[in-house]
Amino acid sequence: MGQVFLDITMSLDGFVAGPNVGVANPLGEGGKRLHDWLFLGAADASGVDRRVAEELFTGTGAFVMGRRMFDVGIGEWGDDGAFGVPVFVLTHRAGAPVVKGPTTFHFVTGGIANAVGLAAEAAGEGTVGLVGGAEADRQALAAGLVDELRVHVATFLLGAGTRLFEGGGWGHVELERTRVVESPFATHLRYRVVR
Amino acid sequence: MGQVFLDITMSLDGFVAGPNVGVANPLGEGGKRLHDWLFLGAADASGVDRRVAEELFTGTGAFVMGRRMFDVGIGEWGDDGAFGVPVFVLTHRAGAPVVKGPTTFHFVTGGIANAVGLAAEAAGEGTVGLVGGAEADRQALAAGLVDELRVHVATFLLGAGTRLFEGGGWGHVELERTRVVESPFATHLRYRVVR
Numbered sequence A, B: 001m002g003q004v005f006l007d008i009t010m011s012l013d014g015f016v017a018g019p020n021v022g023v024a025n026p027l028g029e030g031g032k033r034l035h036d037w038l039f040l041g042a043a044d045a046s047g048v049d050r051r052v053a054e055e056l057f058t059g060t061g062a063f064v065m066g067r068r069m070f071d072v073g074i075g076e077w078g079d080d081g082a083f084g085v086p087v088f089v090l091t092h093r094a095g096a097p098v099v100k101g102p103t104t105f106h107f108v109t110g111g112i113a114n115a116v117g118l119a120a121e122a123a124g125e126g127t128v129g130l131v132g133g134a135e136a137d138r139q140a141l142a143a144g145l146v147d148e149l150r151v152h153v154a155t156f157l158l159g160a161g162t163r164l165f166e167g168g169g170w171g172h173v174e175l176e177r178t179r180v181v182e183s184p185f186a187t188h189l190r191y192r193v194v195r
Helices: A031-039 A048-055 A067-073 A112-123 A134-142 B031-039 B048-055 B067-073 B112-123 B134-142
Strands: A004-011 A015-017 A060-066 A087-090 A098-100 A103-108 A127-130 A148-154 A173-182 A186-194 B004-011 B015-017 B060-066 B087-090 B098-100 B103-108 B127-130 B148-154 B173-182 B186-194
Touching: A004 A031, A004 A134, A015 A031, A031 A048, A031 A148, A031 A186, A048 A173, A048 A186, A060 A067, A060 A112, A060 A134, A067 A087, A087 A112, A103 A112, A112 A127, A112 A134, A127 A134, A173 B173, A186 B186, B004 B031, B004 B134, B015 B031, B031 B048, B031 B148, B031 B186, B048 B173, B048 B186, B060 B067, B060 B112, B060 B134, B067 B087, B087 B112, B103 B112, B112 B127, B112 B134, B127 B134
Parallel strands: A004 A127, A004 A148, A060 A087, A060 A127, A087 A103, B004 B127, B004 B148, B060 B087, B060 B127, B087 B103
Antiparallel strands: A004 A015, A098 A103, A148 A186, A173 A186, B004 B015, B098 B103, B148 B186, B173 B186
16 A cells, blocks of 8 residues: 655644635635745746645545535636545545546545545555645544655744644654755655654 | 844644643653754764754853743753853742852743843843743744744654644744754754744
8 A cells, every 4th residue: 555645734833724714715814825835936847846846746646635625625626626636535424526627536424544545545556645624634643544744834923723733632653854845935844654 | 132032842743842841841741852852962962953952052142931941940950050141031920030150040020021121131242042931932922022933843743732832922923944954853943033
């Protein structure tokens, strides 16, 4: 089974979205700035942000996300669904798959381990990418399903919002930092989970 | 007036101490590992952790800390008081200064701006270092008194405890990352506060 990575952007004060996330404001108040590295940084084709942005897809055979992320994101992702491989959406409401060009969104009601398992099966030799939101990511981390953390630390304090690391449950996790890449917009950190 | 820096070590999940901080356990349960970079990393005289550890004192003319940090730390800091320059302790209880060799601890009841002001006066051309705990640091940040953040991100998830960035109050703060230094134990980040 391929490796499972968790890919998340947070402000230096730990927020992955600002307050009042909604369809009109998918990253909450002030949260759009979290993705400056993706939209401003990665616009420079020769820059490190572009390279890091592309890595989200390189070798990734399937993605897992939470229902809320799907709900607020699907309008933004365009006709091709942005991901290009199967996406497994963790939800309490069953539903028929949503097909957007090469991207099919499957709804999974069996819990995070089930979602990651189905994603791993679909991914084959490829990796599985956990791409949020915070609750789904946290559940995966708490269940010991994550092999690698890719944390993009945006270069500002957001002040308020949703955290990835909130409420506990993941406990003490040993890490080995495997890479640091710097851009003006973010510090891109990679860690291997040590078991 | 010299620059004011805030120097803090936190786990990747944002904790600056584990649960149940006390005299017997100054960094809380599991929190001692936060300082592995200081005690294991800096033991190597040629290593980057040693260099970063020494920077806490280089050019620093005075320190500011919270009362709780003083209470739990003073037994650990030995006969010379560890800091070697005046330390201003933010407290609600006035008291006579505590002299430990070259280090004098002054108790300040006039609030964080007063403590930083007195420290700046004592520091002259030197910088002022805010060294915790979280509450004092947060108050300084919220009051706009901090010019530089020095954040040492320890290479593990602590899972629970006290955060620096908890409860809000500091709001949106623009930063410019000025340096990244990597050791196996921590990623040492420096940011300038952009006003």
